[in-house]
Each structure stands twice: as C-alpha cells, then as structure tokens.
Amino acid sequence: MTASPRTAPVIAFRADASRRIGSGHVMRCLTLADALTAQGATCHFLCRPHDGHLIERISAHGHQVHRLPPAEEDHDEVASAVAGEDAPEHADWLGVEWPVDAEQSRHILATLRPDWLVVDHYALDARWETIVTPEGCRVLVIDDLADRAHRADLLLDQNLGRWASDYAGLVPEVCRVLVGPAHALLRPEFADWRDTSLARRQHPRLRHLLITLGGVDADNVTRQVLDSLSRCALPDDMRISVVMGATAPWLDDVRAQARRMPWPTEVVVNVDDMARRMAEADLAIGAAGSTSWERCCLGVPTLTVVLADNQEGVAQALADVGVARHLGDAEAFAETLPFELAACQEPATLASLSQAASRLTDGLGTGELVRHLISLPMEERHDA
Known part of the structure; x- marks a missing residue:
C-alpha cells in the first residue's frame, strides 16, 4: 500500500545541547532547519532538556520541539550503565542509556513519519538509528569523529582533513559521504557578508579583536584569554569584543574581567548578527569548532584554542594549511599568545591568513545539503 503523498517534506532532528555538550550540534542543525523551512519543509526537534539546553531558542525559530524526559540525576550511575567496549566514547552524553533514548524517540518518530531523520549526536550510532527510523524514512548523520558505525543514507563531516574513506566500513556502501569545509552548515548571512569582509582585508591592520570560545565555555577559558591579553602588547586604539551564550556559567566573571581590561572590551550575548561582527573584526581568537568555518567564509584571521579533544585535529589541520595559528589548549595558550599576537600585528601575516581561510568555503x-534532502519526490519516500 502506498501512503498518501504529503504536500511538504517533514524533517526530524535528534540533537542536544548542554553545558557539557556545548551548543554547536543544535546550532548547526538549527541552521539547516531554518533553510529547509524556507523551502517549505516542516522541522521537528527531539531534545532532552539537559542543563544548558536550547529548546526555547529552537522554538523561537518556529520549529516544533518534542521534549524527551529529563536525564537521570545520577550521572555516574548512567555513565557506568552505558560503559562497555561497544559503547560510543560519548555515550553518557545522553543522560540515559541509549536503548531508553531509542524507545522514547521511536514513539515520537512513528507518529511524525518524517521523510528524513537528521542525527547529530556523538552518543548515538547505527544501533539507535536502526531502532528509531520509521519505514520509508532516510537518515542524515552529521558527525565529526568517524569513530562509530551509522545506518545512514547521507553523512556530512564538514571538518578539514577528513576524507570520505575515513567512514569506509562505518556506513553502508550506498551512503553518500560529504566531507570538508566546502559543505559547512552556515547561515545565509555569512555568504551575504563574504564580499564585504574580504574587501576590507586588502590593507589589514590589527585594531579590532573578536573572541568567540563557544556558547557555553564551561571551563571559563574566555576569562583566561582576557587575563592573558591584558598582559600583552597591543595597539593603544585596540578594542575587543567577546561573544558568549546566555547559558554560559561564567558570564558574570567574564564581564567583570572585561571591565578591568586596558582596552575597551564589550561582552555580548546570543547575538543575531555574528556575520557582521566577524566581518568587522581584524583578528579572532576562537575555538576550533563549527565557528571555524564561519570565520573562514569571511576570511577572518584566527588564533585557535582547543576546548575539547575532538577539536585538536581541526586546529592542527587549519594551522598546517596556513588558515589559522594554533595557540594550543587551555593550559598552553597563555605562553603562545603574546608571540602569536605580535606576529598578527604584521599586515602580511593577517593578509596571508585571510586569503588561505577564504579559499576553504564560500x-x-x-x-547544497538542502537540495540533497528535498530532491527526492515525496511519494518515493513513503512507499510502504
């Protein structure tokens, strides 16, 4: 029997944000959801309300959110229960055992009958995807790690240095694998600001520094960066902008440090004009996460700080091709920062970094990904 064709595609997302997970997974899914909605799709998010979740922000964009039950209170007990040789390294990020999450998600997805299920979660793998995916639904996996199997029809890994062959044996042979920053999920305003940003870098000077170290920054690295900057030699007319998320636990501490800085330093929260702010910055100090590709699109010279283990490879790859200069992790950057800042006061250094970055993604x-998801006729997807 063939189900009645629908007039618009339905896309479901399984992604979480928390103080531990960070905001990047949800934010890149939100970028994709907004673009899909603009093409007529209806998007639903399945999220667990961890401490630091972004459910209200997703709802504010007009997408429906299905709240999974809160995570177990005893984190150590959950971590112990999911531990094992066959468990993903980040299995405890779910806050519950994965079969529990699968059963809870399966009921919601059976009702939604989505055309595509988008999975962006380091704690989930092929076992979960097999259980929850309704018949006729295709699966897009967004990943950065290439460390576990997936039941995917399409996989995106937007990181520099990744090859499609890294997923050989981890996805079905028929799975299409998209890799590299050219496929990065960026909001349309970054492409809109690209020409303006690149044009102003023809004669670079270091006068405006932008700091973006993640929406959460659970370890208060932003405060450490500001403290180190206060002891560096910078131009007298320097100004500094810090962008953070509203759920950042050390926000007040960062604001207090900003008031003590030798140069005018603003701290802004949950901005909706990040592309403009990046385009107007001469140099950024940023985490080696998803915002790396935003900066590259705009040709922003960057000093990268590694905030999580999975960012080390990206930071090193960026440094190897001359796109950014690698400061190291939170324990190392205080030593390298003064030297790298001195180098970035040379116009030639800023110009070289900008030109290399701009070549990675437009x-x-x-x-492009939206076209992949909505190109297949609806009636083909729901044949039963």
Missing part, C-alpha cells in the same frame, strides 16, 4: 554548503 558559505553555500547549507543550500
């Missing part, structure tokens, strides 16, 4: 990857 900011159009989201539109």
Whole structure:
C-alpha cells in the first residue's frame, strides 16, 4: 500500500545541547532547519532538556520541539550503565542509556513519519538509528569523529582533513559521504557578508579583536584569554569584543574581567548578527569548532584554542594549511599568545591568513545539503 503523498517534506532532528555538550550540534542543525523551512519543509526537534539546553531558542525559530524526559540525576550511575567496549566514547552524553533514548524517540518518530531523520549526536550510532527510523524514512548523520558505525543514507563531516574513506566500513556502501569545509552548515548571512569582509582585508591592520570560545565555555577559558591579553602588547586604539551564550556559567566573571581590561572590551550575548561582527573584526581568537568555518567564509584571521579533544585535529589541520595559528589548549595558550599576537600585528601575516581561510568555503554548503534532502519526490519516500 502506498501512503498518501504529503504536500511538504517533514524533517526530524535528534540533537542536544548542554553545558557539557556545548551548543554547536543544535546550532548547526538549527541552521539547516531554518533553510529547509524556507523551502517549505516542516522541522521537528527531539531534545532532552539537559542543563544548558536550547529548546526555547529552537522554538523561537518556529520549529516544533518534542521534549524527551529529563536525564537521570545520577550521572555516574548512567555513565557506568552505558560503559562497555561497544559503547560510543560519548555515550553518557545522553543522560540515559541509549536503548531508553531509542524507545522514547521511536514513539515520537512513528507518529511524525518524517521523510528524513537528521542525527547529530556523538552518543548515538547505527544501533539507535536502526531502532528509531520509521519505514520509508532516510537518515542524515552529521558527525565529526568517524569513530562509530551509522545506518545512514547521507553523512556530512564538514571538518578539514577528513576524507570520505575515513567512514569506509562505518556506513553502508550506498551512503553518500560529504566531507570538508566546502559543505559547512552556515547561515545565509555569512555568504551575504563574504564580499564585504574580504574587501576590507586588502590593507589589514590589527585594531579590532573578536573572541568567540563557544556558547557555553564551561571551563571559563574566555576569562583566561582576557587575563592573558591584558598582559600583552597591543595597539593603544585596540578594542575587543567577546561573544558568549546566555547559558554560559561564567558570564558574570567574564564581564567583570572585561571591565578591568586596558582596552575597551564589550561582552555580548546570543547575538543575531555574528556575520557582521566577524566581518568587522581584524583578528579572532576562537575555538576550533563549527565557528571555524564561519570565520573562514569571511576570511577572518584566527588564533585557535582547543576546548575539547575532538577539536585538536581541526586546529592542527587549519594551522598546517596556513588558515589559522594554533595557540594550543587551555593550559598552553597563555605562553603562545603574546608571540602569536605580535606576529598578527604584521599586515602580511593577517593578509596571508585571510586569503588561505577564504579559499576553504564560500558559505553555500547549507543550500547544497538542502537540495540533497528535498530532491527526492515525496511519494518515493513513503512507499510502504
């Protein structure tokens, strides 16, 4: 029997944000969801309300959110229960055992009958995807690690240095694998600001520094960066902008440090004009996460700080191709920062970094992925 065709595609997302997970997974899914909605799709998010979740932000974009039950209170007990040789390294990020999450998600997805299920979660793998995926639904996995199997029809890994062959044996042979920053999920304003940003870098000077170290920054690295900057030699007319998320636990501490800085330093929260702010910055100090591709699209010279183990490879790859200069992790950057800042006061250094960065992505990857997701006729997807 063939189900009645629908007039618009339905896309379901399984992604979480928390103080531990960070905001990047949900934010890149939100970028994709917004683009899909603009093409007529209806998007639903399945999220667990961890401490630091972004459920209200997703709802504010007009997408429906299905709240999974709160995580177990005893984190150590959950971690012990999911531990094992066959468990993903980040299995305890779910807050419950994965079969529990699968059963809870399966009921919701059976009702939604989505055309595509988008999975962006380091704690989930092929076992979960097999259980929850309704018949006729295709699966897009967004990953960065290449460390576990997936039941995917399409996989995106937007990281520099990744090869499709890294997923050989981890996905079905028929799975299409998209790799590299050219496919990065960026909001349309980054492509819109690209020409303006690149044009102003023809004669670079270091006068405006932008700091973006993640929406959460659970370890208060932003405060450490500001403290180290206060002891560096910078131009007298320097100004500093810090962008953070509203759920950042050390926000007040960062604001207090900003008031003590030798240069005018602003701290802004949950900005909706990040592309403009990046385009107007001469140099960024940023985490080696998803915002790396935003900066590359705009040709922003960057000093990268590693905030999580999975960012080390990206930071090193960026440094190897001359796109950014690698400061190290939170324990190392205080030593390297003064030397790297001195180098970035040379116009030639800023120009070289900008030109290399701008070649990695033009900011159009989201539109390409949307075409993949909505190109298959609806009636083909729901044949039963």
